Amino acid sequence: MPVDKKQPIPSVWTRPQRRKREQPALSRSQIVAEAVRLLDEEGIDALSLRRLGTRLNAGATSFYSHVTNKDELIELVVDEVYGEIEVPDAEGREGWRGAAGGCADSLRAAMLRHPWMASVLGGVGAAYLGPNMMRISEAMVGMFRTAGFPADEADAAVSTLTAYVIGMAVSEAAWLTLLARGGESEQEWMERLLPAAEEAAQGHPQLQEQYAALREKDPRETRDAKFAYGLQRVLDGLAVRIDRTGG
Known part of the structure; x- marks a missing residue:
């Protein structure tokens, strides 16, 4: 994507706001909140403007004045989490x-x-x-x-x-x-891992001691x-x- 020389750096926070011909159907806060929910439920690989639009039952034009690409969306959701x-x-x-x-x-x-x-x-x-x-x-x-x-x-x-x-x-x-x-839970994983770790630690008494302590x-x-x-x-x-x- 070509760099906009009028923009100090490529960031949603420095991009000039687009003129709104009419009130958008979705607010930035609605878009960001749903994006965070999508990420929490499905992870970063699931995030896309198309997928988010489907969840919000909205087309691309509903996002246009707030976010223009995935990179900008990620900036917004990261700052949203920093708000916590x-x-x-x-x-x-x-x-x-x-x-x-x-x-x-x-x-x-x-x-x-x-x-x-x-x-x-x-x-x-x-x-x-x-x-x-x-x-x-x-x-x-x-x-x-x-x-x-x-x-x-x-x-x-x-x-x-x-x-x-x-x-x-x-x-x-x-x-x-x-x-x-x-x-799996952490406890279940550790119960499976520790026997193998203890076996691998044969001849390493300090590691054996540490692994034994983890059982408790x-x-x-x-x-x-x-x-x-x-x-x-x-x-x-x-x-x-x-x-x-x-x-």
């Missing part, structure tokens, strides 16, 4: 760690509610310019500024935290999607604990940096 994320108020310099942890938990939870997010985050336009992403970014930068980070480091701190969360959540989402396709644990609780452990270590590192900068 909460950034708690740090309530002063000493509260930054709890606020950062709450934000991280909220981001992870949103991604696990919508596992298809894992496959699109790397390709959502050239920038995240949606209103919900702007709200979250502003709040997180403010949180780290309040914590004591200098202005030129606050954004890097945000990137460090979100990179950890997204990295972990992408792996979890892929795992949960695989399970859903196979129709709920797989979801194990995932939660691993995420929480890594999150606290990331926050430990950020706290050290705050101390060194005199924050």
Whole structure:
């Protein structure tokens, strides 16, 4: 598709709005809400404007003023999910760690509610310019500024935290999607996997010990604990940096 040089970057957020000769039958919010439902039910491979139009009982002209292609639609649904994320108020310099942890938990939870997010985050336009992403970014930068980070480091701190969360959540989402396709629960999968893993670990006593311990644990609780452990270590590192900068 040729690049529109009048548009700063190819994004639904920078494209000039088309003139509406008449009130469209569908609102942008209706289109986006149904697209999210389609993605949650059937995954990213099922998403198309044609499929969405069928679900909404609407033709292509109903979408025209709101979204012109699949890439724009993905930008919209991603920002819609970001609208579910909460950034708690740090309530002063000493509260930054709890606020950062709450934000991280909220981001992870949103991604696990919508596992298809894992496959699109790397390709959502050239920038995240949606209103919900702007709200979250502003709040997180403010949180780290309040914590004591200098202005030129606050954004890097945000990137460090979100990179950890997204990295972990992408792996979890892929795992949960695989399970859903196979129709198995995490517990059922682990019950089938562990005997083979224990057999493969013969001669590796530390791995044998770890696998044996997993028999007594709920797989979801194990995932939660691993995420929480890594999150606290990331926050430990950020706290050290705050101390060194005199924050």
